[in-house]
Structure formats: C-alpha cells, structure tokens
Amino acid sequence: MNAEFIEALGQLEKEKGISKDILIDAIEAALISGYKRNFHSAQNVRVDINRETGRVRVFARKSVVEEALDPRLEISLEAAKEINPNYSLEDVVEIEVTPADFGRIAAQTAKQVVTQRIREAERNIIYSNFIDREEDIVTGIVQRTDNRNYFIDLGRVEALLPHSETMPGERFKHGDRVKTFITKVEKSTKGPQIFVSRTHPGLLKRLFELEVPEIFDGVIEIKSIAREAGQRSKVAVTSRDTNVDAVGACVGHKGVRVQTIVNELRGEKIDIIRYSExxxxxxxxxxxxxxxxxxxxxxxxxxxxxxxxxxxxxxxxxxxxxxxxxxxxxxxxxxxxxxxxxxxxxxxxxxxxxxxx
The missing domain is CATH 3.30.300.20 (K homology (KH) domain)
Incomplete structure (x- = not known):
C-alpha cells in the first residue's frame, strides 16, 4: 500500500461517509489474521499502517519474563534489556517481523476489507432511508417474479411484493410500474429487506394524500378506512375548515380525484363517507x-x-x-x-x- 491508497480512503470518507480511521483499523485487524494464516504464525502480532505513507509493518508482541519458555510469546528479561535497557518484567516488547512480500497480501486484504465495508455502509444507508419510509407509498418497476413474490426495483434496492398482497386477479409483468405500500423494513445478511403491499388500507390512505392536496396539507383528515382490496372500500373524512367540503374535495371536479385512485386500484369501488362526532x-x-x-x-x-x-x-x-x-x-x-x-x-x-x- 502507498500514500495514494491512503488518499483514496480519504476520498471514500467524503463520498460514502465511511471513516478513514475505522477503515484502517479494520484493515489492520484483517491483516493480523492474514499474517497468521499465510505465515503459519502463532505469535501475538500487531499490524501498523502509517496514516500518511500507507507503509505496513508487522510487530511480534512478546511479554518480558525471567526465562522465556515459549519464544513465540515470551522474551527473557536479559534479551529484552539488550534491545532497550529500560524494559522490566511484565513489559511487552515489540519486534518487527514484517515479511518481505507482505505488501502483496496487505494490498489484497485491504481491497477485500474496503469493498466489504463499502457494501455494509451502503446497506446501512439504504436501511436508514427506508426504515423512515415504513407506511409510505413507493413507485417501482417489476423486475421478476417467482411462485411467492414479485420483485420490485425501487432504485437502489429490490422490494418484495408477495402474491398474497396483490389484489384479486391482479397480475404484473416485467417492466410494469406499480405503486405499493411499505409494510415492513428488516435487516438481513444480504442487506435490507423491504416488504410492500397492494392490499393494505394504508395504500388507499397514501393515494388520497397524493391526489387530494387538502388531505396532505391537513385541512381534511381521514378518520378511518375499511377496505376489501380490489372490490370495495369506505373512507371516512372530515374537514377542519368549515369552508372546505371534505367529501367534495376528495371526489374532485367531475370525480377526477377519486377516479384516479380507482384506476390505480384496478376499478376498486370507493365510498367516501362524511365522518360525524x-x-x-x-x-x-x-x-x-x-x-x-x-x-x-x-x-x-x-x-x-x-x-x-x-x-x-x-x-x-x-x-x-x-x-x-x-x-x-x-x-x-x-x-x-x-x-x-x-x-x-x-x-x-x-x-x-x-x-x-
């Protein structure tokens, strides 16, 4: 590794928000395992990466004892004092043991660690973005399907739309654009898993918020929803402004607002009910x-x-x-x-x- 590699880590820190120091610490930890594996060493070692030059050095750590019984882990007091007269019992002596070709191993290991950490960071970013969007509406593109799920491309991640969460008779093909409701976001070993639905009452609520500005602005409130997806729904609304008719605003001029929602839900009938105390x-x-x-x-x-x-x-x-x-x-x-x-x-x-x- 060299100074350019350290500069590249600094650039990653700016672009991906991954701390350079954390990356270097992770590379050092991985190199300890790599050293022991490749050089069949049972020594206690420490790997040091210079934060400026990128130079990698390996140090064997040995405890100072009266008489060394295991030279891999211990050094006698007499031998330690030959290195530095100030050493005393129970001190730890570090002796550089960097192999001649360790740079190649260090470069490969560093690449693997950085790639893994970037992947983890991106997964965490995606998870953070979508955990805040639970119970929200998203538009995606159908990528593929299997016996249980449709896989919906949301840009940086795929969402799972179970067949059981689609409306009766509803079928999608590759490339179809579809609006869905995020019901759950989970972490997994493969990254965030996002589950979406077409049958959840929340989808109907979010569609009304998109089509009726008065609902989005809070002038009209949806009090409750009853839905039998794909067949019929009832939506109870009330107005916080006496000058705004809740039902009329939701229906829209010549029914255009509610008809847009009906079309999105493949003809599902919607009754808009005026709520009363x-x-x-x-x-x-x-x-x-x-x-x-x-x-x-x-x-x-x-x-x-x-x-x-x-x-x-x-x-x-x-x-x-x-x-x-x-x-x-x-x-x-x-x-x-x-x-x-x-x-x-x-x-x-x-x-x-x-x-x-």
Missing part, C-alpha cells in the same frame, strides 16, 4: 349509499340497530353482506340492519341474524 349520524352515513330511517345505539354491546326502507335493505347489506361488513369495520361498531317492515320484531342483540362483526 354524532354516533347515530356516523353509523347512518357509514351504510352509504343506502338511506337509513333510524339508528338505535346499544352502548353496552357496542351495537347499533339500523332501520332502512324495505327497498333499501339489499343495498344496505350489500352483495354477500359487503356493505354492512365494511360499515362495521369503518365505525368499529356491530351493526344489525332491519327493514322498516321488520322493525316491529323484538330486537335481541345477542342472537341477531343480520349482525355484522
């Missing part, structure tokens, strides 16, 4: 687009009995109970739906057939 009004709104005649609250059971016009019953319940199910998830209340003609029947919450968990 009034529980009765809130539960009634959650069953949109169905009209509601009345809502009765049962606090102890955290259950609501909802009465709808007879012709609205199937709409309120939805196909295979989907509308009622999403409303229950959205409000976090159990909802029992009755038609007006059924409303006269005694209501027994614990045995309701239309109850939706």
């Amino acid at each position: 009034d529980l009765t009004e809130w539960i009634a709104s959650s069953l949109s687009p169905s009209k509601v005649t009345s809502v009765t609250i049962y606090e102890e059971e955290k259950m609501a009995r909802v009465v709808v016009p007879d012709h609205q019953l199937s709409l309120a319940i939805g196909k295979e109970g989907q509308n009622a199910r999403l409303a229950a998830k959205l409000t976090n209340w159990k909802i029992d739906i009755k038609s007006e003609s059924e409303a006269g029947v005694d209501f027994v919450p614990a045995h309701s057939e239309d109850e939706v968990e």
Whole structure:
C-alpha cells in the first residue's frame, strides 16, 4: 500500500461517509489474521499502517519474563534489556517481523476489507432511508417474479411484493410500474429487506394524500378506512375548515380525484363517507349509499340497530353482506340492519341474524 491508497480512503470518507480511521483499523485487524494464516504464525502480532505513507509493518508482541519458555510469546528479561535497557518484567516488547512480500497480501486484504465495508455502509444507508419510509407509498418497476413474490426495483434496492398482497386477479409483468405500500423494513445478511403491499388500507390512505392536496396539507383528515382490496372500500373524512367540503374535495371536479385512485386500484369501488362526532349520524352515513330511517345505539354491546326502507335493505347489506361488513369495520361498531317492515320484531342483540362483526 502507498500514500495514494491512503488518499483514496480519504476520498471514500467524503463520498460514502465511511471513516478513514475505522477503515484502517479494520484493515489492520484483517491483516493480523492474514499474517497468521499465510505465515503459519502463532505469535501475538500487531499490524501498523502509517496514516500518511500507507507503509505496513508487522510487530511480534512478546511479554518480558525471567526465562522465556515459549519464544513465540515470551522474551527473557536479559534479551529484552539488550534491545532497550529500560524494559522490566511484565513489559511487552515489540519486534518487527514484517515479511518481505507482505505488501502483496496487505494490498489484497485491504481491497477485500474496503469493498466489504463499502457494501455494509451502503446497506446501512439504504436501511436508514427506508426504515423512515415504513407506511409510505413507493413507485417501482417489476423486475421478476417467482411462485411467492414479485420483485420490485425501487432504485437502489429490490422490494418484495408477495402474491398474497396483490389484489384479486391482479397480475404484473416485467417492466410494469406499480405503486405499493411499505409494510415492513428488516435487516438481513444480504442487506435490507423491504416488504410492500397492494392490499393494505394504508395504500388507499397514501393515494388520497397524493391526489387530494387538502388531505396532505391537513385541512381534511381521514378518520378511518375499511377496505376489501380490489372490490370495495369506505373512507371516512372530515374537514377542519368549515369552508372546505371534505367529501367534495376528495371526489374532485367531475370525480377526477377519486377516479384516479380507482384506476390505480384496478376499478376498486370507493365510498367516501362524511365522518360525524354524532354516533347515530356516523353509523347512518357509514351504510352509504343506502338511506337509513333510524339508528338505535346499544352502548353496552357496542351495537347499533339500523332501520332502512324495505327497498333499501339489499343495498344496505350489500352483495354477500359487503356493505354492512365494511360499515362495521369503518365505525368499529356491530351493526344489525332491519327493514322498516321488520322493525316491529323484538330486537335481541345477542342472537341477531343480520349482525355484522
């Protein structure tokens, strides 16, 4: 190694943020192992790299004793004093033992250590960047797929999109651009692993933040989301500004904002619900687009009995109970739906057939 190598380490420090001193310490430690391996030495040794010139020297470290029983590890007091009269018992004497061709080994080892440390530093940088982006939306390009995952190129790293986290019927091919939601970032021996999803409710929330400036700015707040990915979702919103209509802002002029999100989610239907602090009004709104005649609250059971016009019953319940199910998830209340003609029947919450968990 030479002064140019030391200068190169200094440049790395500026560009990659890897401390030159830490790199040199790591090279010295690796060279100790390299010396013992290549020269079959059982001595205690220290490797020193000059921080200015890059010169590498190897020193054998020997303890000063009365009589040396193991010359690889010990030196007699008499021999030590021949080197320096100031040595005394239990001191450590360092004797240079640098092999003639050690420079070649040092150069190879240094290259390996620096390459490894650069790789580790880059992995740590990527991990640090993405751990702060958990629960955020990212756009990537599909690179390949196997039986379990799509591999999404995010630039400096690949993300894993499990097939189970894609919407029903959704298929991607190489080169497709896709928006996903980061659910988890983990460290591994191969670098950071990033897991993403297309079905997570967080994706819907982030898409609304991208398309509706009032949500991004905090004027409109998303209170809750209930989603059955690829089929239908309900999003409850409220406005902190009385002059801003929360639902209207999310729908956009001629529905352009919500339609952009629907297109991204491959036609998933989205109901935008106006949130209310009034529980009765809130539960009634959650069953949109169905009209509601009345809502009765049962606090102890955290259950609501909802009465709808007879012709609205199937709409309120939805196909295979989907509308009622999403409303229950959205409000976090159990909802029992009755038609007006059924409303006269005694209501027994614990045995309701239309109850939706």
